[in-house]
Amino acid sequence: MSKTLERREKLRFDLIQAAERMIAERGLAGLKTRDLAREIGCANGAVYNLVADxxxxxxxxxxxxxxxxxxxxxxxxxxxxxxxxxxxxxxxxxxxxxxxxxxxxxxxxxxxxxxxxxxxxxxxxxxxxxxxxxxxxxxxxxxxxxxxxxxxxxxxxxxxxxxxxxxxxxxxxxxxxxxxxxxxxxxxxxxxxxxxxxxxxx
CATH class of the missing domain: 1.10.357.10 (Tetracycline Repressor, domain 2)
Incomplete structure (x- = not known):
């Protein structure tokens, strides 16, 4: 696996973990992609390079x-x-x-x-x-x-x-x-x- 793919997979894993924590704390209605992007250190639009939606x-x-x-x-x-x-x-x-x-x-x-x-x-x-x-x-x-x-x-x-x-x-x-x-x-x-x-x- 290339370094770029490794970084993408790690960021994707971080995103899913962050979403899990956010739902656990706030409930499903509290899931906000902007907050997730800030937490994992990427642009808001970049979230949709990691998951389809x-x-x-x-x-x-x-x-x-x-x-x-x-x-x-x-x-x-x-x-x-x-x-x-x-x-x-x-x-x-x-x-x-x-x-x-x-x-x-x-x-x-x-x-x-x-x-x-x-x-x-x-x-x-x-x-x-x-x-x-x-x-x-x-x-x-x-x-x-x-x-x-x-x-x-x-x-x-x-x-x-x-x-x-x-x-x-x-x-x-x-x-x-x-x-x-x-x-x-x-x-x-x-x-x-x-x-x-x-x-x-x-």
Whole structure:
């Protein structure tokens, strides 16, 4: 790699890191390219020599967030027997804990909207879809007789239920729930859903 390319890659890495810090501190609405350019020491227009547009910059930050979330969920999943229902409980609580510890970066994953004429790049779609294995694989262990499509729908439904509780529970408004209580409620929800699936199968 030439020195010029090395400098460009380093500046691009610095830009993404600076954007990550800015979102973590200010939220997605606080991301300003002019402030980023000043922080990394380049002209405002030069930002767009490093990324195609603000969409790509936000998605690159989101990719880093998803990779860290993936690590947290992997640790929770591997902490016990993957064939037992408690694997899904641990994973759900790990998701809640990650969201609470990385609130603005986590929110940015869901707040960002692509322009109508833009589509998500394949690498970003793949980063998101990869996370569903943390739900799909334990479900497949618990319900080996179920088909891939049915398990996929169940995995998405379980995620939606947990995500909804986390999103509402961590709202800094009247609906906010103290984290210990939220973790307990999420565990109860996941256990109830699994018990319901077992009963329905029986």
């Amino acid at each position: 603000v969409n790509e910059l936000i998605l690159r930050v989101g990719s880093r967030t998803l990779h860290r979330l993936d690590e947290a969920l992997s640790a929770a999943e591997s902490a016990g027997d993957p064939s037992r229902p408690e694997t899904l409980v641990r994973t759900a609580i790990a998701y809640c804990d990650f969201a609470a510890a990385n609130l603005e970066l986590w929110r940015a994953l869901f707040e960002h909207r692509m322009a109508a004429n833009k589509v998500l790049p394949d690498w970003s779609v793949n980063d998101q879809l990869q996370l569903f294995r943390h739900i799909y694989h334990p479900l497949a262990q618990l319900f080996p007789e179920r088909g891939r499509e049915e398990l996929g729908i169940t995995a998405r439904s379980l995620f939606s239920a947990v995500h909804g509780m986390v999103a509402l529970g961590l709202e800094q408004k009247l609906v906010a729930v103290p984290l210990p209580a939220l973790r307990k409620e999420i565990a109860g929800l996941v256990r109830a859903m699994i018990d319901g699936l077992v009963a329905r199968g029986a």
